[in-house]
Amino acid sequence: MNLLVFTKRVPATQEEELRIVDDGKAVDLSKVPFKVNDWDNYAVEEAVQIAEKTGGTVTAISIGDKESDEVLRRAIAMGAKDGFLIEKEEILHDPGVRAALVNNFLKKEGIAYDAIFTGVQSEDDQFAAVGGILAAKLGIPYASMVIGIDAVEKDHLIARRELEGGLQERVKITSPCVLAIQSGINEPRYVSIMGIRKASKVERKTYKGADYSENANNSIEVVRWVYPPKKGAATMLTGELDEVCKQLLGVLKEKGVYQ
Amino acid sequence: MSYALIIAEVRRGVFEERNLDTLGICALLGKETVLLMPDKPYTFNENMYDTIIKAKTEEEVFLNPLNIAGIIEQVISARGKPDFIILTHSSSGSESAVYMAGLFSLPVVTDVSGYDKERNIFFKSYYSDKIFGEFKSSQEGTCILTVRSGSFKEFVGEKASAPKVEFIENVSVSEARTFVEYVEEEKTDIDITKAEFLLSVGRGIGNKDEIPDYEALAGLLKAVLSGSRPVIDKLWLPKARQVGTSGKTVKPKVYLAMGISGAFQHIAGMKDSDCIIAVNKDAEAPIFQYAHFGIVADIHKVRDKLKNILAG
Ligand SMILES: Cc1cc2nc3c(=O)[nH]c(=O)nc-3n(C[C@H](O)[C@H](O)[C@H](O)COP(=O)(O)OP(=O)(O)OC[C@H]3O[C@@H](n4cnc5c(N)ncnc54)[C@H](O)[C@@H]3O)c2cc1C
Ligand SMILES: Nc1ncnc2c1ncn2[C@@H]1O[C@H](COP(=O)(O)O)[C@@H](O)[C@H]1O
Numbered sequence: 001m002n003l004l005v006f007t008k009r010v011p012a013t014q015e016e017e018l019r020i021v022d023d024g025k026a027v028d029l030s031k032v033p034f035k036v037n038d039w040d041n042y043a044v045e046e047a048v049q050i051a052e053k054t055g056g057t058v059t060a061i062s063i064g065d066k067e068s069d070e071v072l073r074r075a076i077a078m079g080a081k082d083g084f085l086i087e088k089e090e091i092l093h094d095p096g097v098r099a100a101l102v103n104n105f106l107k108k109e110g111i112a113y114d115a116i117f118t119g120v121q122s123e124d125d126q127f128a129a130v131g132g133i134l135a136a137k138l139g140i141p142y143a144s145m146v147i148g149i150d151a152v153e154k155d156h157l158i159a160r161r162e163l164e165g166g167l168q169e170r171v172k173i174t175s176p177c178v179l180a181i182q183s184g185i186n187e188p189r190y191v192s193i194m195g196i197r198k199a200s201k202v203e204r205k206t207y208k209g210a211d212y213s214e215n216a217n218n219s220i221e222v223v224r225w226v227y228p229p230k231k232g233a234a235t236m237l238t239g240e241l242d243e244v245c246k247q248l249l250g251v252l253k254e255k256g257v258y259q
Numbered sequence: 260m261s262y263a264l265i266i267a268e269v270r271r272g273v274f275e276e277r278n279l280d281t282l283g284i285c286a287l288l289g290k291e292t293v294l295l296m297p298d299k300p301y302t303f304n305e306n307m308y309d310t311i312i313k314a315k316t317e318e319e320v321f322l323n324p325l326n327i328a329g330i331i332e333q334v335i336s337a338r339g340k341p342d343f344i345i346l347t348h349s350s351s352g353s354e355s356a357v358y359m360a361g362l363f364s365l366p367v368v369t370d371v372s373g374y375d376k377e378r379n380i381f382f383k384s385y386y387s388d389k390i391f392g393e394f395k396s397s398q399e400g401t402c403i404l405t406v407r408s409g410s411f412k413e414f415v416g417e418k419a420s421a422p423k424v425e426f427i428e429n430v431s432v433s434e435a436r437t438f439v440e441y442v443e444e445e446k447t448d449i450d451i452t453k454a455e456f457l458l459s460v461g462r463g464i465g466n467k468d469e470i471p472d473y474e475a476l477a478g479l480l481k482a483v484l485s486g487s488r489p490v491i492d493k494l495w496l497p498k499a500r501q502v503g504t505s506g507k508t509v510k511p512k513v514y515l516a517m518g519i520s521g522a523f524q525h526i527a528g529m530k531d532s533d534c535i536i537a538v539n540k541d542a543e544a545p546i547f548q549y550a551h552f553g554i555v556a557d558i559h560k561v562r563d564k565l566k567n568i569l570a571g
Contacts, residue, residue: 013386014462014520017543020390027390038489093392099361124386127369129357132324136361141325141435144354158439162505163270163350166444166498171323173436184492219366220402223380223393228545229373234537234553244554245564248536251552255534257456257513258480 001056001152001175003047004111006102006118006130007040007075007083009068013124024224036071039119043181045188046149047117048079054152056114057081061105063098063209065089076202077195078188088209093222095129100216101209102130103137108212115157116178120145128180135178143173144180263288264334264341265308266327267296268352269318271441274301276408277347282307283411284404287374290342295334297321298426307415310423316430322351324358325433331359333427340401348405350505356405365403366396370523372407387522388545407523408504409530447499454483455512459502459529461487463518463539463558467495473517476562479569485509487519503528517558521546 011032019028047058060075060083062068072083086105092098105111118131128144135142147168148160156174162182163169173179237247252258263285268275274296285292291309297320298313305311312334320326331344344359346352348370360367373382373391380393381404396402451457458477464470477484484500491501502509504524514532519525521537521544529535530549537550538558547553554561 011386013389015541017541018386018389027386042492094366095357096360096364096366126384126387127357127367128353129360129367129369132354132357133361133367136328136358141433142354142358143436144357145350160442161350164504165508166506167270168442168444170439170442171436172439174434177436183488187494218397219364220368220394221397223378223395225385226382226391226393228384228388228391228548231548232551234547234550236553236555241556241560241564242568244556245561245568248552248554248561248565249568251534251536252456252480252513255513257482 001050001054001114002112003051003056003058004106004113004116005040005044005047005058005060005075005080006116007044007060007062007071008037008119008122009034009062009064009071010037010122010124020225020227024226027225034067036074037119037123039121039123039181039183040071041188042183042185043117043119044075044078044080045186046181049186050149050152052079059084059111061086061102063088063092063101069206072204073196073199074191076199077191082202082204085204085206086209086212087206093125094218094220095125095127096133096219097216098130099133099137101212102134104212104214104216105207106138109207114175116176118178118180120180120182131178131180138176138178141173141177142179143171143177145182146179147182147185149179149185261290261342262293262309262338263290263343263345264331265292265294266344266346266352266355267294267301268347268349269297269299269301269321270351271318272299272301274303275347275349277349278303279412279415280406280408280410281345281347283414284345284371284374284406285343286414286416287376287411288343293334293338293341294422295330304417305422306417308422309418310425312425312427314427314430316432319438320430320432322355323433323436323438324355325436326430327355328359328362329431329433330427342401344401344403346403346405348407353405356403360403363401365401366398367403367405368394368396369405370407371404372410372523374411384523387520389543408527444498447497449483449499451483451485451500451502452507452509454485454509456480456482457485457502457509457511457514458482459485459487459514459516459519460490460496461516461519462489463520464490464495467493469559470495472562472566476566479566482515487525516546516550517562519546520544521549
C-alpha cells in the first residue's frame, strides 16, 4: 500500500506567552520554537507501520515556507521514502486553500496513492478540516478521528473512529481514502539527530505553491487576532513555595477532601 | 426566506445536549431554524425549531459524511440555499462539516465559540485557546460552521408555534464508507467519575518516570490520579484515567490540575467540578480562566514540597 502523509511544522506555543502585534493583524511568533504537529507525528508513524506490514512506500507532504522541510526530513528519518514540500511563504489559515493546493498538486504531478493520512488537527489552526475537504475534492471517502486501523485489505480498510466519552465506531472504507489520524493510535518511534542528518542526504525536489494555486482562493479571512475573553478570575496563591503549599492544603481542608 | 440548516447530532437514540449550541447560535444570527435529523424517535423540545426535516433512514447512515451530503442536496433543491449550515464540533459533526465544505466548495469555520452580531464576526480558538481569531466569510452565500459545545446554549428559546414537519423519503446510501459496529470502552476497576478528589496530571510532568511520584502524592492526599489526553496517549496512565471529551466527564469536589494547559477538550470534561485548582508555570495558561485557585510554579517543586509537608 502506497501512502501519502501530511506533516506540518507548527509553533510550540504551550509554554509561551503570545503577543498580538500590528493592531491585531499578527501574532508574534518570532521567539517561539517550532516543531512537528503532534497529531502528524502519529499519522506518519501509522503510515510507516502499514507500509512496513503491507509493502509499499510512504511519502510525506508539507505546505509551508522553506523551514517546513525540517518536518519532512523528520518523516523520512521515521521511514518515509520521500517528502514533497509545497512552498508557500505566507501562512495559509483557510483550510480550503491548503486542501485546494494539495488537490491541484496531486493531480498535476500525477501522484498515485492508496490512502492519504492527515493528523486530526493542526495545533495552531485547530480546524480539523484539511483532510475532509481534500477527500471531497478528490472524490474519495473520508473518516476522521481514526484511533485504530484494524484491517488493511486490497480494496478497503477497517478503521476505528473515536467518538465521545470513550465510545468508538468501526467503519469500512474503500481505498483510496483519506483518514485523519488521532493521537494515541500508536507509539511514534524515536527520531535521532543522526537519523535526521541522514535524511538530509536524500535528494528531493521542491515545488512552488504558485504553480498549484488554481481555484485556491480564500473563502474565509481573519479580520484580526484578539485575546480570549477573560472568564472568572482564579484566586492566585502567592508567596514562598512553603507558604503556597500550606495555603493549598488549607483549601483542600476547607473543601473537605483532606483532613 | 433566509434560513440556517442545523444538522442534528444524534447517537444511539439520544438527541445530544450539544444541539442546544447549534440552535443558540441560530438565535443570535436571527435566522429561521430548520433542523435536519433522522426520522427516529428522539426526545427533545421540538418547539424550539421553526421546521424539522426528518430523513427516513438509519441513524448510522445519517452520521456518515458521504450520505449526509446527499441528504443536504435534497434539502437545498427543495428550499434553496441556506445562509448557514451548522453542526456541533463533535467527532461526527466536524467530520461531516468539512467534507461538505470540500464537496460544495463552501467556506467553513470550525470550533466557533462566539459571535459578534454587529460586526458579523465569528470567534475561533487558536493555539489551544491562547488567542482567538475573528473570522468572516469572504464570499456571498452559504457558510458552514461547527460550534463548540457550551458556547451558545443560553440563547435558545421556544417558538410561538409548533414546528412544521417535513420528510425526506429516499436517502441514497454510499458503499464507499459503511458503519460496522460500535466498540465500547473496556471496563476497569478504577472509576474516576466516582472520586471526590482528583489529582490530574498533564504533559507538563515531562515523562513517564515522574508518574510514581505523583502517584505517591495522590496516595498521601487520598486523591485519585487522572490525566489529560497526552498522558494517556503516551501510555503514562491507562485510558480509563483520561479526563475530557474523548475520556470521562468528572465532577469531583476538588480537581487539582498539575501541568495541564486547559485546552477546550480537557476543560469540557472537568469544568463543573466544585473546586478547580490549577498549578502551571505559565501564568497565561488558559486553565487559570476556569480555576477557582491558581498557583504559578514548577509542578515538580510543588509536588515535592507537598510530599515533604504531608510526610513530616
Ligand atoms: C478530537 C479531540 C479530542 C480530544 N480529547 C481530549 C480529552 O478527552 N482530554 C484531554 O485532556 N485532551 C483532549 N484532546 C487534546 C487537547 O486538545 C489538548 O491537546 C490536551 O488537552 C493538552 O493536554 P495538556 O494540557 O496536558 O498538554 P499541553 O497543552 O502541552 O500543556 C502542558 C502544560 O504544562 C505546563 N508545564 C510544563 N512544564 C511544567 C512545569 N515543570 N511546571 C508547571 N507547569 C508546566 C505548560 O505551561 C502547559 O500549560 C483532544 C483533542 C482532540 C482534537
Ligand atoms: N500546512 C500544512 N502542511 C502539512 N500538513 C498540513 C498543513 N495544514 C494542515 N495539514 C494537515 O491537515 C491536518 C489537519 O489540519 P487543520 O485542518 O489545519 O486542523 C493536520 O494534522 C495536518 O496533517
